[in-house]
Amino acid sequence: MNIRKNILTTVIGTALFIGLSASSIAATTLxxxxNHNRDHAVHKAMTAMATEVKAETKGEVIIRIYPDAQLGTQRESMELLQNxxxxxxxxxxxxxxxxxxxxxxxxxxxLFRDKQHFYNVQEGAVGxxxxxxxxxxxxxxxxxYDAGARSFYAGKPINSPEDLKGLKVRVQPSPSAIxxxxxxxxxPTPLAYGELYTALQQGVVDAAENNIPSFSLSGxxxxxxxxxxxxxxxxxDVLVISTKAFDAMTPENQKIVKQAALHSSQLMKTLWAESETKERTKAEKMGVTFxxxxxxxxxxxxxxxxxxLTPEITALVERIKAVK
Structure with a gap:
């Protein structure tokens, strides 16, 4: 009897081990x-997406989020994604x-007539x-993800383009921004976002441009x-996924990830509006004049x-303008 019990225990243990191992192998961690902190609206939106993906795939796909540029700047992260x-x-x-x-x-x-035009472009065929x-x-x-409208900020008032003359303005490494x-x-002075606070403080640049929450939350x-x-x-903002990672998922899980991303985008609209109001009030209390x-x-x-513009981008611009 004891021998049979021991054999049964061993069989069950082995089966559990194999089951757990298979489960571990099946799980995909993305x-x-x-580059934002955990208080930023986009981090909260992506956290909601990760929760939905884990639940809907029954743990087959897990998204692990690394905020605060822990894994590098946006440009460095894009290079890591391609690698x-x-x-x-x-x-x-x-x-x-x-x-x-x-x-x-x-x-x-x-380019965009208003916020609704901006949303309609993203959520339609052009987007x-x-x-x-x-x-x-x-x-x-x-x-x-909604990132609001970008505006200029500096240590002095900017009331017209005349006030920008001679100023070193931090921009993203984008030909269009330059x-x-x-x-x-x-x-225009291209500079990594993480270096901007010190650059403004020390006068390496005179001004920058961004949305209100980023302006406030970044200090x-x-x-x-x-x-x-x-x-x-x-x-x-744009959430991108490597084609290697996306194509490795089952069609069903691809659909779940895409759907969860779209849901998080809708959530982001609400979170963004709340964040914009909150961070403007905070900035005003810090002595900022809008x-x-x-x-x-x-x-x-x-x-x-x-x-x-090139003929290709001109055609794309016309498509965007035609969106109702």
Whole structure:
């Protein structure tokens, strides 16, 4: 009897071990890198996505999020993704322009009529085409995240393009961003986001441009006391996944991941609006003055940019303008 019991125990133990091992082998862990802190709305949206993916795939797909640029800057993370060391990266259209020219359309100043037009473009055929356009670069986009409108901030008021003349303005490493600041009379200075606080503090750059939550949460409101709401661009954040990681999943899990990403994008709209209100109030309490300028001189100054576009991007711009 004891011998039989011992054999049975061994068989059950072995079966459990094999089952656990098979389960472990079946589980896919996707590493996601982004450069914001845990309080940022986009981190909260992606956390909700990871929770949904784990539940809907019954643990077959797990997304592990690394915030605060733990795994490198956005550009470094994109390179790691292309090398297969990362699976998912939260980047933005400005950074992605270097990998797929279609993203440059999002970086053009004053292209979108309003926030609803911006959303309609992303959620329609044009937006999906842009997400797919980077497949030859080893990744595709899953969804867009609202990142508000980008505006200038500095240690002095900027009421018109004249006030930008001679200023060293930090920009993302995007040809479109560089061209825009040049058209407005500033000196564009590409710089990694993580280096910007010190650069502003020490006068390496005089000004920068970003949305209100990033301006506040990054601490830039401590060293730049004037933000001009010229709202020159609406550059979305973009969640991208390597084609290697995406194609390795079953069609069912691909659909779940895509759907969860879209759900998180909708959640992000609400989180973003709340964050924008909260962070503006916080910045104002820190002594920041928000300026509402006449946008007309800014809009007129950047029009030559549209004359320099390639035929392909001009056609894409026309598609975007045609979206209702």
């Amino acid at each position: 590493k996601l890198s982004h 297969g060391a990362l699976d998912l990266v939260k980047s933005n259209a400005a950074e992605l322009e270097a990998f797929s020219s279609d993203y440059s359309a999002f970086n053009l100043p004053y 999906e085409d842009i997400l797919e356009a980077s497949r030859s670069s080893g990744f595709i986009g899953l969804t867009y 061209n825009m600041v040049t058209a407005l009379g500033g000196n 830039h409101a401590e060293v730049s006391k004037f933000m001009t709401l010229d709202e020159h661009t609406m550059v979305p 300026i509402n300028p006449d946008k007309t001189p800014f809009m007129e100054a950047v029009q030559p940019i549209y004359q320099q």
